[in-house]
Amino acid sequence: MRESGGRGLPGPVREQVYQPARFDLEIRHFDRLARAPSAAERAGLRIQHSLSLGLLYLQCVWIAITDRSLFLPPPHSLILPPDRIAMLRYHLRHAVRRLLREPSFTLAVILTLALGVGANVAVFAVVEAVLLRPLPYPSANELVVVQHRDTNTGIAKPYIAIGDFVDLAQRQQVFTTLAAYGGVQSIVFGRGDPYRVEGLSAGPGLLELLGAHPVAGRLLTLDDSREGAAPVVMLGYQLWQERFGGDPDIIGKSIRLGSIDRQVVGIAARDFSFPPTAQGQIIVPQTIPLTAPSARKSDWVFAVGRLRSAQTPATATTALTALSRQLAAEFPQTNRSATYFAEGLRESLVGSLRPALLLLLGAVAAVLLIACANVANLLLVRALGRRREMSLRLALGAGRARLTAQMAAESFVLAAVAGVAGLMVATVGVRALVALIPATISAPGLTDITFDGRVLAFALGVTLIAAVVFGAISTLTIRSEDAAGALVTGVRASSGSGARKAAAALVAFEMAFAIVLLMGAGLIVRSFVSLVRVNPGFHSDHVITVAISVPGARFDSVPARAEYFASAFREIAAIPGVQSVGAAAVTPLTGNNWTTSFELPEHPAPAGEQPAEVGWQVASEGYFRALRIPLLSGRLFDQTERPGSPGTVIVSQEVQRTLFGGTNAVGRSVKIGGELLAVVGVVGDIRRAGLRDVPRADIYLPFARSPARAATLFARTSGDPASITPAIREILRRLEANTVLQQAQTLDDVASDSIGDLRLVLWLLAIFAATALTLAAVGIYGVMSYVVRQRTREIGTRIALGASRESIIWLVMREGGTIAAIGAASGLLLGMLATRWLGSLLYGVGNADPIALAGATVLLSGTALFACYFPARRAAGLDPARTLSAQ
């Protein structure tokens, strides 16, 4: 209990109360100690002394809490000593006390601001992590990816044909290096249970280009990428730690990856992966031919380059366009409509998340503005209430600067506390935000959102701006000419109409921003509904999809794979509740838009012209049945399609319409990849890449004729499709123990994930709009309550003169309604401009959609009138006798 120095007590209490009293206790104590005869007595005295000190400390705590006068300057002087630090401390202390005396006001301000600041910081933290934080490569802003666009269809693809890559890499002048890469998936055998790994297939020069360093062993070299080179692999740091226990002796040893033994030559650095969102468990060399192969599209690679100094993605694109033209002239058959362009690495990774994030940052900034306007209003009303006090102090000789400083101190304290509370809100908000981001959206930094210096600086900036703005608003009401007036008018130190106008303007401002957010939310809701209502051309309900791959060694031959899949289909179809089962190469609605060139043998593409491109899919009969893609004519694939059987193909209705002139395609032949195939059926069009996609011409090749090692199974069930996943897993494992099962997902979930970005925006915008609407409602309620209070006398007089209850309600509602109408009208104009930014996120609605506009207007006006009704009812219920006599 002994407390030696009075720690924790405020200065005056510690120095002038605690310490002298404590010294007195000590004097008495030492005096008694000196006279105590026995050790036992002395021990007793010590205990007593300790207890006395403890009691003293508690008394002083009580004094510090209850006797605020000790902290006040002497009453004879309102002028503080010219010690700026002391003055600052005094103002801050005074501000804290003042605010504590009005807890409901203080709490309202802090909560409103904390929500605004918190939401902003949370969204900014995500923006910082995804859009601002440098990618984990040296000079990452020089890195660009080279992409391909088909000028006929307008479709852009992130990968480029191998022939084009070789020529581009040799001819380009804008990059220090242009390197190829790809993703790789494999299975590690021979070390316990086989397990799946994902990683990077690195073309020559890629690792140097990315500035990678090994933590052990070496990087992959040019020699490793030569044809016929000994197979090698680099391990990712995490895989090395988790599966190999960080054993440095693994270098030089071999591990079995798929069907190949590869020698481990190095371990990548801890945080290395490419692209940064990838797993990066292994890095294997990718072989790139030295000269472009004659079959220019025999393989596809991704390409990344490092810009030379003074080059930008735009200048690189110009150079690549010129090279594309050269290639088109040299290889018209393959390159006529192919053009290449460069995009910054970050832009290509962030994709659709950038507009969504910037939109949210804008929306959340609007929420903060509304919150600030609300707080400003609260401060304004409070400052008006304090005008008498301020005027009195001015009249008594207090300097205007001093009063301003005091108001500023209060604003600062409010903003500081709100800033800290806002950071707490942001901590929770970021977690919620990340949880809302669907797993299908991957972007660098998304998994590592932290409040680093930049985020804290942002929070500090927002808070400081709020403090300055509020301080300015509060001090606006201090006018020295009021000094005498306030004393003369006595109790009725009424506010001028100017202040009321300012408060009304603030509320109109809130209304304007609220309606902008409501419009945005309305447009997104309308887009979402349009997308959900889109008929994709197939039925996604009751379908489970399971992506699988079979090990290479046993299933190298096509008949072996065909046999495996035939058995799998047979056994899965026997699971109770399964109605149909099939397989396909491409899962719909996952963004995949692989295409292939398509020619009619009787109308070959003229020399120098590229044949038409159509969507490419490999599917079994069960795929069409499971997805209920309608057969329009001919037949689906059946037993006649098997390895070695004559080539057949099913086309979509769009192919029949555009490429067969609308005549029945069944029985005709088409040329795909140099092979003649007979059209056996025509099926309905589907939206393959995504719901926003227009239905495009697609061709389907028979899965049974040449099943790939990796495919996706589709099974339609009568009950819950997810419930049969364990049974499917068991069957596949029984057929081949080393079958790798990747994701199992219902097709409904796939469809839902495909609009995940829009759902994220929808949720957040809805939350922000609801917050904005609530704040605006509170704002107009506050102002109208204040107006009613100010006009009590007038309203009392009207009632006394016989005004009806309805007319009084109308009087108040009209004023509130006018404010709301002005706000809404300016908001609608602002909204028309602002919603243009929604651009690519909208689907099926224009940015001036009348339903969204009308909905926002009705919702806002309704809420505003609802909020005005309460003060109006209070006004109508005033007792004229009391209001008039009270004045």
Place this chain on the structure above:
Amino acid sequence: MPDPRLPPLSHLQFLVLGSLLTEDRPGRAVREVVAEYGVRRSGAAFYQLMARLERDRVVEGWYAPLLVGDQSVMERRYRITARGRRAWNATRAFHDAVVARYRPEELSDA
């Protein structure tokens, strides 16, 4: 015409300042003086009173070392300020004036 203002000091403050009129005293001694008049306060409450007087600049306090047995401790000592003397004199004048105005016969008895 008597000064219509109330005195600036309470009776307790008047007593404390009075005890300091002729000499500086340590806080303990002042506390003993007020205790003689039946005002028994805890150390904290007493020094709270003194802190208020210091805040109002009617007394001035400082620390001085003191030897108790073989222990060196500090004690807080107080002296009255000029402002304190003016306040004390004004209070005394108030009491004198009231006495002179309302109880002249008792005064003459004394």
